Amino acid sequence: MSSSQVWSEDSGHDGNVHATRKYAPSPRRGEGWGEGLGWPCPPLHQGTFCSDFTQKHSSSARRPLTPTLSPKGRGSDIPAMNYNFAFLDEDTKRMLRRALLKAVAIPGYQVPFGSREMPLPYGWGTGGIQVTAALLGPDDVLKVIDQGADDTTNAVNIRRFFARVAGVATTEHTADATLIQTRHRIPETSLREDQILVFQVPEPEPLRTLEPREAETRTLHALADYGLMHVKLYEDIAQYGHIATSYDYPVLVDGRFLTSPSPIPKFDNPKMDHSPALMLFGAGREKRLYAIPPYTRVESLAFEDHPFEIQRWEHQCELCGSGESYLDEVVVDDRGTRMFVCSDTDFCGQRRAEAQA
Amino acid sequence: MMLAAFATTVFDSQRTFRELLQAMARPAAPRALPILPPSPASIAPAAMAVLLTLCDATTSVWLQQPQEDAVEHLRFHAGLRLAERPQDADFALITDPASMPSLTSFAHGDIRYPDRSASLIIQVAAFGSSPCVQGEVGRGSLALASTQDCTTPPQPSPVNKGGSSRAMHFAGPGIRETEILAIDRLPSDFWQQRAAMSVQLPLGVDLFFVAAQQVVALPRTTRLLES
Numbered sequence: 001m002s003s004s005q006v007w008s009e010d011s012g013h014d015g016n017v018h019a020t021r022k023y024a025p026s027p028r029r030g031e032g033w034g035e036g037l038g039w040p041c042p043p044l045h046q047g048t049f050c051s052d053f054t055q056k057h058s059s060s061a062r063r064p065l066t067p068t069l070s071p072k073g074r075g076s077d078i079p080a081m082n083y084n085f086a087f088l089d090e091d092t093k094r095m096l097r098r099a100l101l102k103a104v105a106i107p108g109y110q111v112p113f114g115s116r117e118m119p120l121p122y123g124w125g126t127g128g129i130q131v132t133a134a135l136l137g138p139d140d141v142l143k144v145i146d147q148g149a150d151d152t153t154n155a156v157n158i159r160r161f162f163a164r165v166a167g168v169a170t171t172e173h174t175a176d177a178t179l180i181q182t183r184h185r186i187p188e189t190s191l192r193e194d195q196i197l198v199f200q201v202p203e204p205e206p207l208r209t210l211e212p213r214e215a216e217t218r219t220l221h222a223l224a225d226y227g228l229m230h231v232k233l234y235e236d237i238a239q240y241g242h243i244a245t246s247y248d249y250p251v252l253v254d255g256r257f258l259t260s261p262s263p264i265p266k267f268d269n270p271k272m273d274h275s276p277a278l279m280l281f282g283a284g285r286e287k288r289l290y291a292i293p294p295y296t297r298v299e300s301l302a303f304e305d306h307p308f309e310i311q312r313w314e315h316q317c318e319l320c321g322s323g324e325s326y327l328d329e330v331v332v333d334d335r336g337t338r339m340f341v342c343s344d345t346d347f348c349g350q351r352r353a354e355a356q357a
Numbered sequence: 358m359m360l361a362a363f364a365t366t367v368f369d370s371q372r373t374f375r376e377l378l379q380a381m382a383r384p385a386a387p388r389a390l391p392i393l394p395p396s397p398a399s400i401a402p403a404a405m406a407v408l409l410t411l412c413d414a415t416t417s418v419w420l421q422q423p424q425e426d427a428v429e430h431l432r433f434h435a436g437l438r439l440a441e442r443p444q445d446a447d448f449a450l451i452t453d454p455a456s457m458p459s460l461t462s463f464a465h466g467d468i469r470y471p472d473r474s475a476s477l478i479i480q481v482a483a484f485g486s487s488p489c490v491q492g493e494v495g496r497g498s499l500a501l502a503s504t505q506d507c508t509t510p511p512q513p514s515p516v517n518k519g520g521s522s523r524a525m526h527f528a529g530p531g532i533r534e535t536e537i538l539a540i541d542r543l544p545s546d547f548w549q550q551r552a553a554m555s556v557q558l559p560l561g562v563d564l565f566f567v568a569a570q571q572v573v574a575l576p577r578t579t580r581l582l583e584s
């Protein structure tokens with residue numbers, strides 16, 4: 001592996017944005033995952049494994065194997081600091097994995113876990129990143145979206161983070177991904193049974209704004225006492241004439257646990273009901289994770305005379321013409337001109353590519 | 358002689374975990390474990406794969422038959438603590454289901470923290486499942502005759518022995534309509550015990566059954582339908 005290998009990552013709503021980065025992999029072979037971590041396997045075996053792995057994956061994913069971060073930055077000649085595959089150590093991953101299995105076994109219930117300090121601040125997706133790190137394997141293809149877009153700061157950074165610490169292939173196409181980490185949207189393209197959706201969650205407790213004490217909300221969940229939330233929705237109707245909650249709209253999972261769908265627009269709530277794909281939720285600051293298994297009943301709370309409704313627009317996407325997708329209103333100049341475009345950049349791009357073909 | 362564990366710890370446990378996660382997300386559907394590590398005679402390799410993937414020094418494990426070589430092997434490779442009593446265990450390994458303690462003797466969680474409950478790994482002889490429900494390649498080929506039709510009531514498989522191994526219908530979160538599965542040689546009152554526990558939901562225990570290379574999960578929310 002040459003140290004002057006260059007790779008580029010295309011990331012853009014319209015394919016115009018190119019970020020070309022020069023990555024200098026570690027000059028010494030075998031200086032990769034696991035060394036210096038006290039793995040119970042001999043160095044000879046590691047060297048063999050790493051070179052096999054490099055050959056297999058550098059060809060398929062066009063990525064140099066750079067799971068090492070040098071303290072002096074890329075390309076420095078001093079020995080690199082080594083990280084485990086996918087950044088987290090194995091004890092942490094096992095802890096996360098046990099919590100994830102319990103989360104799936106008790107749909108919608110928030111499992112406490114030992115959230116670790118990550119190399120980015122709370123609020124930037126540390127919960128989602130930890131869940132993804134516990135799931136990720138070398139064969140995975142990762143997609144990361146932020147409000148539906150693949151090309152925003154949060155999405156680009158998390159995608160690069162995992163490309164660097166796990167060497168996994170990344171994609172912007174929903175259909176090509178095995179693992180999708182998302183901030184505040186569910187892709188428009190229907191998900192499949194073999195895909196897993198990981199949500200970044202700022203506040204996992206749907207009752208928190210109504211009841212600040214954790215001990216109390218735990219009790220309310222234990223008793224399935226969700227009257228507070230119904231009163232809140234009723235007060236919306238009394239005040240505004242309709243339920244004014246438009247995102248983070250509370251859902252009841254499998255008829256039992258009141259659950260925050262994370263701040264996705266309520267437009268996406270119906271996609272959670274009997275979804276073919278497993279959905280996992282990670283809240284790093286709040287140290288909670290939870291899950292909605294596939295083919296599970298997910299009801300958005302409502303009243304008989306005020307049924308649940310999703311957002312509708314009078315506009316269509318000005319780029320692809322879609323009338324079914326979730327639209328963002330974008331200010332395009334300093335005179336207040338606005339346009340409506342799809343929030344899901346991959347969906348929009350594919351529709352435009354199809355229209356051109 | 359000391360046996361080895363996973364050859365490549367990081368990747369083998371990751372691949373095993375992904376199968377366990379999908380097994381838990383799609384209850385009663387057998388899934389193949391990708392790696393079977395070497396294991397002492399009393400523990401099935403599939404059960405060992407589950408233990409090595411999930412257990413470490415922070416978990417306590419109860420062994421139904423704590424034979425010396427098995428205990429030594431688990432302590433060396435996973436560093437886990439052994440629980441004296443079933444109710445103290447995070448994980449329990451059931452190697453002889455016919456004589457297993459009742460499900461109520463395991464931790465079933467706190468009403469505020471139902472996740473503080475045991476996960477049981479139960480070694481069974483074989484699974485039988487109908488290949489025509491939620492069909493997936495390679496599923497349901499182990500024990501049950503593949504001629505069974507979904508429209509007819511499930512017949513006991515000729516491979517199965519005893520009254521508890523008839524094909525059963527399951528429903529619940531993770532199952533699209535129903536899933537059909539037969540599990541060999543469980544105690545005769547096993548399903549009654551489990552049904553009795555279901556009134557305490559969300560409290561309960563979660564089960565992993567292993568046979569040969571396959572694993573089937575039954576979380577507490579999966580219901581056995583009367584057929």
